[in-house]
Amino acid sequence: MTLLTLADFEAARERIGANIHHTPLLRSTKLGERSGFNVRLKAELFQRTGSYKIRGPLNKFTFLTPDEKARGVICSSAGNHAQGVALAAKIHGIKAVVCMAANATPSKIEATRAYGAEVVLHGTIWDEANDRAKQLVVERGYTYIHPFDDMQLINGQGTVGLEIVRDWPDVDVIVVPIGGGGLISGISMAAKSYNPKIRVIGVESSGAPGMKRSVDEGTVVTLDRVDCIIDGLRVKRVGELTREIVSQCVDEIVTLPDEQIFDAVVWTMHYAKVVPEGAAAATVGALLQRLVKAPQGANVVCVLSGGNVNLDQLKGMKWN
Numbered sequence: 001m002t003l004l005t006l007a008d009f010e011a012a013r014e015r016i017g018a019n020i021h022h023t024p025l026l027r028s029t030k031l032g033e034r035s036g037f038n039v040r041l042k043a044e045l046f047q048r049t050g051s052y053k054i055r056g057p058l059n060k061f062t063f064l065t066p067d068e069k070a071r072g073v074i075c076s077s078a079g080n081h082a083q084g085v086a087l088a089a090k091i092h093g094i095k096a097v098v099c100m101a102a103n104a105t106p107s108k109i110e111a112t113r114a115y116g117a118e119v120v121l122h123g124t125i126w127d128e129a130n131d132r133a134k135q136l137v138v139e140r141g142y143t144y145i146h147p148f149d150d151m152q153l154i155n156g157q158g159t160v161g162l163e164i165v166r167d168w169p170d171v172d173v174i175v176v177p178i179g180g181g182g183l184i185s186g187i188s189m190a191a192k193s194y195n196p197k198i199r200v201i202g203v204e205s206s207g208a209p210g211m212k213r214s215v216d217e218g219t220v221v222t223l224d225r226v227d228c229i230i231d232g233l234r235v236k237r238v239g240e241l242t243r244e245i246v247s248q249c250v251d252e253i254v255t256l257p258d259e260q261i262f263d264a265v266v267w268t269m270h271y272a273k274v275v276p277e278g279a280a281a282a283t284v285g286a287l288l289q290r291l292v293k294a295p296q297g298a299n300v301v302c303v304l305s306g307g308n309v310n311l312d313q314l315k316g317m318k319w320n
Contacts, residue, residue: 006193009162016058030271037300045307053084059156074142076130079108081147086115099133148182149239158186165194175283178202181242188249203282205233206255232279254291280304
């Protein structure tokens, strides 16, 4: 497999730049005090649709043939990919159908419909919704847009990494949440292309450690059970492509339980004055739990991948 280069990410940024926000790196003095690092937060929660997920589809759709665009696109998603595909399709004038788990965050379902997509609810986890999407590809001829295991999509998502290294050339460590692996695949390739010495650390829920197990075992592992309620991290099987990229480009994967991730959501709200969703706050949680190992004073970026938080999931959670 040929990895993408910095030039590839610069080309993708050129293709999608007119339709996305260049999100800021926010300095977090309090998190720096807690961790001993010089910390900045890559605020993709300020991105259009509330997460980084619009970047990949915008890039992907530029490569579709006229026939594929005419037939329309379909995807499956826990929520953020749904909104990204829906808005990107609207921008490109393409019909979009989105299959979502029936227990997806209601606000994400509503937002996806508001962007003009047809929503089909099926199953309780992404994998089941994905099976339904593949059935509709056969039945109706839609073009399938994978949420993470697609190099053109990864190319778009990786523009997050390009922005990080351009805005902060001295970054030492980038901490990235992992669901299916598309975001960390793109960011790690972009970062390593810029400077191979940059460490990239992935964060998973300990109840859904699909990427960590797959990398450790050298093949994609389908989890028997997913004990995770955070939709952006609740994946039973990561991608074949993303596993290979992560194996080559990611330095370490750490895990922490959902409760510690939710504590990080509230901590970030309290001290950083921004509202990340669970998957995004996993990177902050990794620092709060001292899972990220780096020299004192290292320049560390935590990627806040999105802000489409399900407030109902925070009920009963306490901040320490």
